[in-house]
Amino acid sequence: MTPSPDLSLVTDEADEQSHFDELIAAEQRIEPRDWMPAAYRRTLIRQISQHGHSEIIGMQPEGNWITRAPSLKRKAILMAKVQDEAGHGLYLYSAAQTLGITRDEMTQQLIDGTAKYSSIFNYPTPTWVDMGAIGWLVDGAAIANQVPLCRASYGPYGRAMVRICKEESFHQRQGFEILLTIMRGTDAQREMAQDAVDRWYWPSLMMFGPPDDQSPNSAQSMAWKIKRFSNDDLRQRFIGMVVPQAEILGVTLPDPELHYDADAGRWNTSEIDWTEFHEILAGRGPMNAVRLQNRRAAHEDGAWVRDAAAEYTRKHAARTAEVA
Ligand SMILES: [Fe+2]
Numbered sequence: 125m126t127p128s129p130d131l132s133l134v135t136d137e138a139d140e141q142s143h144f145d146e147l148i149a150a151e152q153r154i155e156p157r158d159w160m161p162a163a164y165r166r167t168l169i170r171q172i173s174q175h176g177h178s179e180i181i182g183m184q185p186e187g188n189w190i191t192r193a194p195s196l197k198r199k200a201i202l203m204a205k206v207q208d209e210a211g212h213g214l215y216l217y218s219a220a221q222t223l224g225i226t227r228d229e230m231t232q233q234l235i236d237g238t239a240k241y242s243s244i245f246n247y248p249t250p251t252w253v254d255m256g257a258i259g260w261l262v263d264g265a266a267i268a269n270q271v272p273l274c275r276a277s278y279g280p281y282g283r284a285m286v287r288i289c290k291e292e293s294f295h296q297r298q299g300f301e302i303l304l305t306i307m308r309g310t311d312a313q314r315e316m317a318q319d320a321v322d323r324w325y326w327p328s329l330m331m332f333g334p335p336d337d338q339s340p341n342s343a344q345s346m347a348w349k350i351k352r353f354s355n356d357d358l359r360q361r362f363i364g365m366v367v368p369q370a371e372i373l374g375v376t377l378p379d380p381e382l383h384y385d386a387d388a389g390r391w392n393t394s395e396i397d398w399t400e401f402h403e404i405l406a407g408r409g410p411m412n413a414v415r416l417q418n419r420r421a422a423h424e425d426g427a428w429v430r431d432a433a434a435e436y437t438r439k440h441a442a443r444t445a446e447v448a
């Protein structure tokens with residue numbers, strides 16, 4: 125005799141799925157306690173944790189310049205910016221935790237090298253002007269990517285992005301202002317600025333991910349309204365934003381093919397070097413090993429703080445129990 129299937133479970137799951145689909149179609153938010161498809165949860169955990177890791181690893185290229193910033197004012201601004209990035213990491217880890225992954229698991233994935241983070245943070249920052257180019261181009265690309273995420277269908281993610289985007293726009297302006305100041309300096313300073321723009325322009329275009337026809341998960345993320353625009357559309361928006369800003373700065377974007385095709389309504393560009401992008405994502409970028417090694421060392425150095433906090437909680441709970 126074959127056991128009859130439990131039809132009540134099947135119906136419940138179908139009901140849940142159609143309720144979820146209705147919420148998505150109506151631009152409503154999915155909240156942590158709502159039913160959601162397992163693949164939606166998995167996708168969000170992967171995306172939000174990778175995003176959090178990018179913020180945390182992203183503190184390193186600029187943290188590198190805090191002690192050498194050219195004035196007290198520049199130092200204070202840069203320090204505030206790097207602290208903001210730590211905050212972004214924390215909001216994002218908290219948002220990911222609402223989906224059932226722990227902070228320890230995420231940290232472990234990052235330090236054992238199994239988690240991915242944005243390829244952009246594996247480039248070196250050899251000069252002070254890199255702080256300007258990163259703020260202008262890297263934080264600028266982050267804004268273009270992240271503003272649509274404020275409307276992501278998963279509530280905790282979208283809400284975290286609202287505050288993050290406000291802070292990112294401060295970052296972008298401080299970077300632009302560093303470059304503007306340098307461009308008003310000597311010929312040697314202008315050359316340094318141009319060199320930094322040459323090094324950061326292409327990697328910042330790669331931040332939007334592979335071209336649409338090579339981005340297999342994009343369609344599903346757009347159907348779930350996590351993602352609102354395709355990689356190529358976001359890249360186009362970013363180029364449209366930086367071209368007039370480059371003119372104001374007086375720097376040249378390092379792409380001789382770059383021009384606006386008015387008929388197609390799009391920017392034409394040279395081919396992006398996707399081999400470089402994939403090499404870095406695979407862990408073979410110029411700074412991958414250093415970034416992870418620093419993160420691991422920071423985690424180990426912080427063990428006593430975590431132990432002390434756990435011990436405090438234990439003692440506090442024991443004392444409360446005694447009083448009760
Ligand atoms: Fe950030």
Ligand SMILES: [Fe+2]
Binds near residue numbers: 266291295
């Ligand atoms: Fe930022």
